[in-house]
Amino acid sequence: MEIIETVTRSPLFGVFLTLLAYIIGTYINKKTGKVYLNNLLIAYIIVIGTLLIFKIPVENYNNGANIITSCLGPVTAVLAISIYNQRKKVKENLLPIIIGTLAGSITSIGSVIVLAKLFGLDWPTTASVIPKSVTTAIALAISDSLGGYIAITAICVVITGCSGNILSPYLIKLFRFTDPVAEGLAIGTASHALGTSKAIELGEIQGAFSSIAITFAGLITVVITLLMVI
């Protein structure tokens, strides 16, 4: 047992387990071609399952996993490429971008408040869920300014992003969206960068507009919640 403790404490363990889970998840997803066998979901199950079965403390996993998380900054930054490649289409669609992300962000905040009331949640918990559709860094700052619990916000951001990543291909069909611009903006506004990784798989235009939506929805949500505090 001591060997397990020593090995898992090495930063290489967290990196290895994450890579392995990703490779297996992606392999199963590609091999079966089933949307519901989402690679992210499979990877979560593999990592969490491994940690629980072998009683490995999540702190040990994080020694290496933190290295991968710190790459999230660069990964978000290079989304600029997909926006730049679609710059002509972006320029043509400036108004739909603004109106779409504004309407979406208002819906996101409003629906959380209404649903939280229906479910009888207290204000700090409600405040923690409000910024769930924006990228983690913005969401945590908003939750804090509204008096929410940062830990709950972090989880809600992941739940929302993950469900956007899994469900967006279905939602596009359900709502009969055929315009890649609308698809991309909907994915990015509803489920930030995690959904965007699916948008990139769907197509270059979807990826670009989903990336733009992250920025717009983030900024708009900051402004709306600022007004709520005042």
Next chain:
Amino acid sequence: MKAFKELAIIIGICLFGEISAQLLPFPFPSSVLSMLILLALFFTPLLKPESIEGVSSLMLGNMVLFFIPSGVQIIKYASVMKDSWWKLVLICLISMVLTFFVTGFSVILTIKLIKGGKKNGNN
């Protein structure tokens, strides 16, 4: 060597983004700021997308990988969520679907209105 050069450029810009975010008078995520800086640089002769193409396409093609650790942290917070976890999941899910629909629908509507307006203008 080319990959390392690309990586150095990307990380350098991100570090610059982190410094810039600190200097802003309001809290703003450095990753999104770095994205805007990178985008602005592409419009100058200083940097072309081709100069960071290799590493970028590797990152963007495997974006999901970088989100695995943050989701795993759910184990740590399982006790915080206690009995209300299903409410939180349900609220996030329903609100996400509503946001998705309203965003997409208003985009489609706006594009239609613009096109309609242009047609009328031509007549």
